[in-house]
Amino acid sequence: MKTYRLFIDGVFVDGASRFEDINPATGQVVAEVVEADREDVDLAVAAARRALKGPWGTMPIEARCDLLSRVADRIMERFDEFLAAEIEDTGKPKSWASSVDIPRGAANFRIFANQARSFGSEAFMQDTADGRGAVNYVQRRPLGVVGVICPWNLPLLLLTWKVAPALAAGNTVVVKPSEETPGTATLLAEVMAEVGIPKGVYNLVHGFGPGSAGEAITQHPDVSAITFTGESATGQAIHRTCSDHLKKLSFELGGKNPAIIFADADFDKAVQGTTRSVFANCGQVCLCSERVYVHRSIFDRFVEALAKEAKAMKHGDPFSDQTTMGPLISAQHREKVLSYYALARSEGAEIISGGGLPVVQGYEDGFWIEPTIWTGLPESARCIREEVFGPVCHIQPFDTEEEVIAMANDSQYGLAAAVWTTDVSRAHRVAQQIDAGIVWVNSWFLRDLRTPFGGVKLSGLGREGGMWSLNFYTEIKNICIKL
Numbered sequence: 237m238k239t240y241r242l243f244i245d246g247v248f249v250d251g252a253s254r255f256e257d258i259n260p261a262t263g264q265v266v267a268e269v270v271e272a273d274r275e276d277v278d279l280a281v282a283a284a285r286r287a288l289k290g291p292w293g294t295m296p297i298e299a300r301c302d303l304l305s306r307v308a309d310r311i312m313e314r315f316d317e318f319l320a321a322e323i324e325d326t327g328k329p330k331s332w333a334s335s336v337d338i339p340r341g342a343a344n345f346r347i348f349a350n351q352a353r354s355f356g357s358e359a360f361m362q363d364t365a366d367g368r369g370a371v372n373y374v375q376r377r378p379l380g381v382v383g384v385i386c387p388w389n390l391p392l393l394l395l396t397w398k399v400a401p402a403l404a405a406g407n408t409v410v411v412k413p414s415e416e417t418p419g420t421a422t423l424l425a426e427v428m429a430e431v432g433i434p435k436g437v438y439n440l441v442h443g444f445g446p447g448s449a450g451e452a453i454t455q456h457p458d459v460s461a462i463t464f465t466g467e468s469a470t471g472q473a474i475h476r477t478c479s480d481h482l483k484k485l486s487f488e489l490g491g492k493n494p495a496i497i498f499a500d501a502d503f504d505k506a507v508q509g510t511t512r513s514v515f516a517n518c519g520q521v522c523l524c525s526e527r528v529y530v531h532r533s534i535f536d537r538f539v540e541a542l543a544k545e546a547k548a549m550k551h552g553d554p555f556s557d558q559t560t561m562g563p564l565i566s567a568q569h570r571e572k573v574l575s576y577y578a579l580a581r582s583e584g585a586e587i588i589s590g591g592g593l594p595v596v597q598g599y600e601d602g603f604w605i606e607p608t609i610w611t612g613l614p615e616s617a618r619c620i621r622e623e624v625f626g627p628v629c630h631i632q633p634f635d636t637e638e639e640v641i642a643m644a645n646d647s648q649y650g651l652a653a654a655v656w657t658t659d660v661s662r663a664h665r666v667a668q669q670i671d672a673g674i675v676w677v678n679s680w681f682l683r684d685l686r687t688p689f690g691g692v693k694l695s696g697l698g699r700e701g702g703m704w705s706l707n708f709y710t711e712i713k714n715i716c717i718k719l
Contacts (some may be wrong), residue, residue, distance in 0.1 A: 246435025287436030
């Protein structure tokens with residue numbers, strides 16, 4: 237059986253304890269994972285600090301970015317290995333992992349390396365009383381050691397989304413992937429060594445949150461910043477933990493995202509786009525649409541069409557091109573999602589499709605669940621207010637633009653939204669009034685990596701992407717020179 241070890245100061249090392257890595261499509265153990273303790277995290281942070289003063293800290297930016305571009309190349313050269321590890325850890329269909337997870341994992345390194353090459357600093361001329369003036373210029377320096385804590389839903393994509401700009405800006409990292417998905421983070425450690433990234437720059441510690449590696453990273457006094465993607469409650473706990481050391485923080489947290497379909501939308505494109513935004517990755521994407529609002533004039537037709545798409549989803553072998561929906565990540569998470577299925581019934585929902593467990597031939601021990609559509613709940617229902625993080629949505633009719641904007645914004649979350657309309661004025665008008673960090677019009681999950689990404693309210697803190705990432709991962713100093 238495979239063993240995923242810690243990667244500290246450029247070498248793979250063992251630890252005092254191990255835990256199991258389970259394939260959610262089969263329910264079977266596929267690897268043992270070494271769990272880091274507080275001492276291991278101390279060693280990783282110390283190695284990262286040494287690297288800041290060593291070859292990495294003195295390396296010219298062009299050379300640093302060349303190495304990161306080589307990381308991107310090597311991921312693509314080992315594409316099949318990364319793909320297999322990602323599917324084994326998540327159970328997601330090959331069609332999604334091969335077109336999204338692995339290519340984006342490589343693209344993150346390439347794009348942020350290119351961004352860093354041309355990242356400039358501001359300068360300002362200042363008048364002074366003596367007429368000679370002064371010049372002020374901005375210097376951007378690495379923060380230091382960055383703690384990177386990643387989720388299980390898009391393991392490689394979200395890991396590299398953080399690691400790539402952190403390294404491009406000259407920092408070193410201590411990475412803790414989710415305990416559910418250790419595979420691609422470990423392969424990335426191999427790639428770092430293969431391309432010649434100096435030891436101590438990328439350190440990998442497997443483990444859990446409270447009482448384990450995650451807590452040790454957030455509490456460590458020599459970690460300068462934390463970037464985290466995950467549940468809002470976990471983000472709040474990390475925020476409290478980091479307050480004593482005033483660490484720099486970037487959080488991308490939960491969402492209860494609305495999709496709004498107006499009567500003038502291209503109906504077929506809206507159905508296909510909403511199918512994707514509700515059921516992609518078995519609904520385990522923070523950007524998924526769990527609240528769908530449809531104009532009353534097309535409501536019945538839309539519900540019927542989306543239900544038809546849901547019923548056509550195919551569970552099965554994740555490596556088969558015929559499979560369109562994978563399992564949930566774990567038995568525990570399936571129990572959580574099933575509890576919301578039961579809650580919806582008790583709250584009075586009409587079950588349009590799904591609501592139970594499918595039988596998947598040959599994969600009976602996997603963590604499968606049916607894609608599910610509800611209608612008929614009031615906006616005050618818990619199933620409308622709370623994030624489920626599964627392949628489910630509630631569809632609600634609306635009559636006016638003002639009404640649907642109010643319903644979309646009536647949430648403690650504010651990560652993303654999708655608006656479907658062919659009226660360009662309405663598209664701008666509605667998008668500007670939605671309380672969310674990103675609003676897609678006539679699309680979903682269409683990402684330009686140069687743009688800011690993040691949420692408002694309980695959906696996050698700060699922005700990453702393009703120059704926003706490089707600003708977060710650098711410390712800014714103003715230098716004033718009197719002439």
